[in-house]
Amino acid sequence: MTAAAQRTADAAVRQLDMTGTYLNYLWVSGAVILIICLLLWWGWRGRKRRQGDLPAPGDVPAEVLEAEPAAAAEGMVIGTVSASDYLDRIAVHQLGLRTGGRLEVHEAGVAVFRAGSANFLIPADDLHHVRTDRGVVGKFVERDGAIIIGWSLGGYEVETAFRPRHAAEAQRLLDVLHPRTGENPTS
Structure with missing residues (x-):
């Protein structure tokens, strides 16, 4: 194998190694976004529960x-x-x-x-x-x-x-x- 071909093969291996790293970043980012969305939903649900004693306003007659x-x-x-x-x-x-x-x-x-x-x-x-x-x-x-x-x-x-x-x-x-x-x- 020539030196140029070896460098190309090494670069391809490094690029494949980075794919795993980027996928890990993707999974962590997705998990953080999911946790934030769940916390927002949980907070809104808690707010609705705390305000549950408020009556509904009347309809327009x-x-x-x-x-x-x-x-x-x-x-x-x-x-x-x-x-x-x-x-x-x-x-x-x-x-x-x-x-x-x-x-x-x-x-x-x-x-x-x-x-x-x-x-x-x-x-x-x-x-x-x-x-x-x-x-x-x-x-x-x-x-x-x-x-x-x-x-x-x-x-x-x-x-x-x-x-x-x-x-x-x-x-x-x-x-x-x-x-x-x-x-x-x-x-």
């Missing part, structure tokens, strides 16, 4: 579906969080999911329509406050880019965040929501 809203906007329903902590997402009843949607203000309350998730109504009696902010867990936007609606869900204080597509719609929602919560919009 037929009379609200047929009525003309006082104000409405298309945009993104960012999700619902605990009012005391904007990083504590509500996991039960799919309230914490971020979806596209529509917000409508009616006499009966605020109807939240979500793509791919159950729609719900925030009753007018349960509304506490409305404000603008940068967002909540899952989505942060420009200053005052998200409308935050504070309300009671079975005695538990929560906030639902919504980001309208157009600023004019956001202002109209705020103008209609502030009097319904008993707030002065200039404060």
